[in-house]
Amino acid sequence: MDTSSTSAAMDYSYSLVDTSLDLNINPRRSNDVAPVRERLGLSKEVQSNFMELGRKVSVKQENGALVEELNRVSAENKKLTEMLNVLCENYNVLRSQLMDYMSKNPDKELSPSRKRKSESSNNNINDNTVAMNRNSESSSTDEESCKKPKEEVIKSKVSKVYVRTQASDASLVVKDGYQWRKYGQKVTRDNPSPRAYFKCSFAPTCPVKKKVQRSIEDQSVLVATYEGEHNHPHPSQMEATSAATRSLNLGSVPCSASLGSSGPTVTLDLTKSKTNNNDARISNSRMESSSDVRQLLVEQMASSLTKDPNFTAALAAAISGRMLQ
DNA sequence: CGCATTTGACCTGCGC
DNA sequence: GCGCAGGTCAAATGCG
Numbered sequence: 050m051d052t053s054s055t056s057a058a059m060d061y062s063y064s065l066v067d068t069s070l071d072l073n074i075n076p077r078r079s080n081d082v083a084p085v086r087e088r089l090g091l092s093k094e095v096q097s098n099f100m101e102l103g104r105k106v107s108v109k110q111e112n113g114a115l116v117e118e119l120n121r122v123s124a125e126n127k128k129l130t131e132m133l134n135v136l137c138e139n140y141n142v143l144r145s146q147l148m149d150y151m152s153k154n155p156d157k158e159l160s161p162s163r164k165r166k167s168e169s170s171n172n173n174i175n176d177n178t179v180a181m182n183r184n185s186e187s188s189s190t191d192e193e194s195c196k197k198p199k200e201e202v203i204k205s206k207v208s209k210v211y212v213r214t215q216a217s218d219a220s221l222v223v224k225d226g227y228q229w230r231k232y233g234q235k236v237t238r239d240n241p242s243p244r245a246y247f248k249c250s251f252a253p254t255c256p257v258k259k260k261v262q263r264s265i266e267d268q269s270v271l272v273a274t275y276e277g278e279h280n281h282p283h284p285s286q287m288e289a290t291s292a293a294t295r296s297l298n299l300g301s302v303p304c305s306a307s308l309g310s311s312g313p314t315v316t317l318d319l320t321k322s323k324t325n326n327n328d329a330r331i332s333n334s335r336m337e338s339s340s341d342v343r344q345l346l347v348e349q350m351a352s353s354l355t356k357d358p359n360f361t362a363a364l365a366a367a368i369s370g371r372m373l374q
Numbered sequence: 375c376g377c378a379t380t381t382g383a384c385c386t387g388c389g390c
Numbered sequence: 391g392c393g394c395a396g397g398t399c400a401a402a403t404g405c406g
Contacts, residue, residue: 231379233398246397250378260397 211264212271221245221261223273226283229259240265252281 212223221234221243229247236243242263249255257277264270 230377232400234380235396235398238395244396 207274207276210273210275212273213267213269214271221263221271223259223261223271225273227251227257227279237262242268249279252279255280 210223210225227249228251230250231245231247233246234243235246240262242265244260244262247259247261249257249259255277257275257279259276260274262272262274264272
């Protein structure tokens with residue numbers, strides 16, 4: 050029984066991603082979905098009776114219209130997925146070209162400013178793979194490793210995230226779901242905006258640090274530099290483990306921008322649901338037998354996603370970060 | 375009162 | 391060795 054619920058959860062996560070992308074690019078959908086749901090009586094309490102009502106002829110007629118709508122949404126999703134794939138392919142091509150260039154010109158620095166070795170190596174390329182390669186190269190000889198005892202393993206995991214905020218917002222806060230404690234702030238030479246230093250305070254032993262500074266080119270963009278890897282699960286995932294044993298929770302889906310070993314990613318928090326457990330029970334027991342209901346629930350989740358400012362901010366951060374890289 | 379933030383002092387690495 | 395700049399520490403301060 051665990052396997053079925055797990056596969057169902059994974060299936061929903063995939064649907065979530067596709068639909069959320071669709072709704073972000075086509076915001077009109079949030080306006081379309083809500084009336085349709087109201088027409089079908091898909092409020093949280095009425096939704097529990099949806100399957101019984103679905104057997105009635107009048108509802109079937111509206112279901113037909115809804116199926117057409119969902120088909121159109123699915124087509125849009127497919128199109129957007131293809132666009133995303135093309136974007137990722139282009140990104141990979143550019144990255145491979147950059148890697149080739151760096152391997153052919155190891156002496157040339159992309160950043161002309163003189164800084165510490167670790168700092169300059171981190172700033173050259175906003176790519177974890179290159180940063181790790183550079184560290185492996187520097188540690189290839191014992192002589193260099195002796196010269197730089199402070200070169201911690203933490204430095205091997207460095208990535209940047211660009212977050213667009215309001216220019217009037219002076220706070221250097223990047224909401225990524227983790228708990229951070231600010232331990233310092235400095236005004237650097239190359240950027241008049243102060244740089245804030247954060248440590249992960251969720252776990253006392255977590256070595257992850259974060260630097261946040263406004264972009265010198267665009268004051269409305271916050272540049273968050275993450276160093277190290279969390280040695281604890283994401284705070285939302287810790288709740289997810291307990292929630293997953295109960296059932297699937299659908300509805301409002303908070304999310305956060307988080308960083309893995311391969312760069313910025315969007316972590317969808319499926320655990321914090323504003324809907325009651327009836328929705329979850331419905332989705333759990335009926336979704337295998339009704340693809341229409343699944344589509345409806347996906348739309349409901351997507352609608353909730355687009356209403357969540359945390360999700361939109363985190364998604365914008367992840368996308369902008371990837372594009373700017 | 376406890377916790378998080380602020381901020382000046384201090385530490386460390388690098389270039390000259 | 392000295393100065394500079396980034397990074398960190400810790401006492402002071404603010405806030406709920």
